[in-house]
Amino acid sequence: MPQYREESIVATLLAFPYAFPVNGRSRQFFHFAAERFLRPFFLLVFVVADLCGGSVPHASPQQKTSVSTPVVTKVEPPSWWIDLTQEVMLLLSGRDLEATHVSCNLPTLRVPRTQAAAGGNYLFLWLKIGADTKPGTAVCRITTPKGTTAFELPLAARTPTLGKFQGLSQDDVIYLIMPDRFANGDPTNDEPAEAPGSHDRSKPRAYHGGDLLGIKNHLSYLKDLGVTALWLTPIVKNGAAQDYHGYGAVDLYAVDPHLGALKDYQDLVAAAHQQHMKIFFDVVPNHVGPKHTWVSNPPLPDWFHGTLQHHLDSFSPLKGTFYGKPGGQAASNDPFESLIDPHAPASMKRNLTEGWFFGVLPDMNTENSMVAQYLLHIRTGRVPCRYISLCPPEVLGQLARWIAPDLSQSDDDWRSVSSRSECDVFFCRRSAAL
Numbered sequence: 515m516p517q518y519r520e521e522s523i524v525a526t527l528l529a530f531p532y533a534f535p536v537n538g539r540s541r542q543f544f545h546f547a548a549e550r551f552l553r554p555f556f557l558l559v560f561v562v563a564d565l566c567g568g569s570v571p572h573a574s575p576q577q578k579t580s581v582s583t584p585v586v587t588k589v590e591p592p593s594w595w596i597d598l599t600q601e602v603m604l605l606l607s608g609r610d611l612e613a614t615h616v617s618c619n620l621p622t623l624r625v626p627r628t629q630a631a632a633g634g635n636y637l638f639l640w641l642k643i644g645a646d647t648k649p650g651t652a653v654c655r656i657t658t659p660k661g662t663t664a665f666e667l668p669l670a671a672r673t674p675t676l677g678k679f680q681g682l683s684q685d686d687v688i689y690l691i692m693p694d695r696f697a698n699g700d701p702t703n704d705e706p707a708e709a710p711g712s713h714d715r716s717k718p719r720a721y722h723g724g725d726l727l728g729i730k731n732h733l734s735y736l737k738d739l740g741v742t743a744l745w746l747t748p749i750v751k752n753g754a755a756q757d758y759h760g761y762g763a764v765d766l767y768a769v770d771p772h773l774g775a776l777k778d779y780q781d782l783v784a785a786a787h788q789q790h791m792k793i794f795f796d797v798v799p800n801h802v803g804p805k806h807t808w809v810s811n812p813p814l815p816d817w818f819h820g821t822l823q824h825h826l827d828s829f830s831p832l833k834g835t836f837y838g839k840p841g842g843q844a845a846s847n848d849p850f851e852s853l854i855d856p857h858a859p860a861s862m863k864r865n866l867t868e869g870w871f872f873g874v875l876p877d878m879n880t881e882n883s884m885v886a887q888y889l890l891h892i893r894t895g896r897v898p899c900r901y902i903s904l905c906p907p908e909v910l911g912q913l914a915r916w917i918a919p920d921l922s923q924s925d926d927d928w929r930s931v932s933s934r935s936e937c938d939v940f941f942c943r944r945s946a947a948l
Contacts, residue, residue: 582609582610582660583610583660583661583663584608584609584610584611584634584656584658584660584661584662584663585608585609585610585663586606586607586608586611586656586663586664586665587607587608587609588606588607588608589604589605589606589665589666589667590604590605590606590607590766590767590888590891591604591767591891591892592667592668592767593667593668593669593670594643594667594668594669594670595669595670595671595672596643596647596648596649596669596670596671596672597645597671597672598672599643600642600643601640601641601642601643602640602641602643602891603638603639603640603641603884603887603888603891604638604639604640604641604667605636605637605638605639605813605888606636606637606638606639606656606665607635607636607807608635608636608637608663609634609635610634610658610660610661611630611634611635611636611637611656611658611663612630612634612637612658612659612660613628613630613637613639613656613657613658614657614658614659615656615657616628616639616654616655616656616657617654617655618641618652618653618654618655619652619653619654620647620648620650620652621644622643622644622645622646622647622648623641623642623643623644623647623652623654624641624642624644625639625640625641625642625654626640626642627639627640628640631813631814632811632812632813632814634658635811635813636813637656638813638884639654641654641667643669647669648669649669649670649671650668650669651666651667651668651669652666652667652668652669653665653666654666654667680792682743682792685742686742686743686792687739687740687741687742687743688741688742688743688744688745688794689736689739689741689743689744689745690745690747691729691744691745691746691747692724692746692747692758692759692760693724693725693726693728693729693746693747693749693760693773694721694722694723694724694725694758694759694760694772694773695722695724695758696724696728696729696732697724697725697728697729697731697732698722698723698724698725698728699725699726699727699728699729699730699731700725700727700728700774700778701723703725703771703772703773703774704721704723704772705721705772706771706772708771709721709755709771709772711755712755712772713772719756719758720755720756720758721755721758721772722758724773725772725773725774725778726749726769726773726774726778726779726781726782727774727778727781727782729744729746729782730778730781730782730785730786733785733786733789733791734789736791737789737791741791742790742791742792743791743792743793743794744786744791744792744793744794745794745796746793746794746795746796747759747760747761747796748760748761748763748796748797748798749769749770749773749779749796750763750765750766750767750768750769750770750797751763751764751765751768751769751770751771752764752770752803753803753804753805753806754803754804754805757803758772760796761798761801761803761875762802762803762804762805762875763798763802763803763806764802764803764805764806764807766797766802766892767892797892799878799880799889799892800877800878800880801870801871801875801876801877801878802875802876802878803875803876804874804875804876806876808876809822809876810822813884814882814884814885816879816882817878817879817882817885818876818877818878818879819868819869819870819877819878819879820868820870820877822876825869825870825873825876825877826864826865826868826869826870826877827865827869827870827872827873828849828865828866828869828870828871828872828873828877829849829865829866829869829872849862849865849866850866852866853866853867
């Protein structure tokens, strides 16, 4: 203890002599010694050390270290069915997902292949589902060079399909409904917290409040009209305040909050079936909305036809004069006629099949097999029995070849994954066809 006290006194004297507690003449002596001898001495030591290549310690700000670890923020499809397909391709979104190994907690599940993309922001994962797989929730663990993470995938049992999925007949009366424009059954979802300012009945292109509950509440009215099938325009989540129509999708596996929740869709389908009415599930497999995260960060470089900065427009590059119109006058012809016109140049068809509709809606590159497989999972996983296609093969591209066998199958009984409720007809088309 005395030695420590002596050392502390010396250190205090050398560095901070003004803080040393002395009194009277001692104070004067220590101050004189420090000022005349000790301070100059140690100053000389520091200078010599610096000149000789030594270093003088300097205070530096503490460096912030950010440890990047893998994270899964989204799984598509969000669930699947057992005894539906032997394999499903999952698209995982997140960060640092360069997987070196993936394993699941169920012994009947196997991951034979993965493919990281976009710098680890996406991970394609092919999951093989064994025949003995039981309903439950699969928990899969992803190992990467930067750590591990996990995700869950609910696997549901399919209900009996006997007597269901009757498809359409010539006796059916189909009623087309744009849900936002039909009836408001739940005013609390008129303007979701995530979409402020989107509801305004005074604006033609704003949301007006219609929803799934509003349709359910008017089923008896539709029944009295003689309607036997309801065709709803897309109910998936859209991104822009003017996307009330449903064709600006930002999430192909979620119900738009303006229309309700998945439970509302389940209830509508169940109530319609009680009225012996069928449900169309409308999906557009050729484009998404301009606010989809893919637009700025696509899973693959050729996920779309073109990019936000460089893409074709869906309308013909030819001017109105091609149709005999005076110069400067816009052509009024339907651009879709080029698909069946044997004399139309290939450039006109390409603008329609690969162009972004109105130059706004990003066109999916269905010639890419992984894009096609992703879109087909929306159909095979979410969609039920009859597949009715009003899409010409030129529009569907690769999808047309993938789904061709289903068009002749009378016992096709696909079920809805995300909604966990059946619909009766899967309706595919290019939105601009209406």
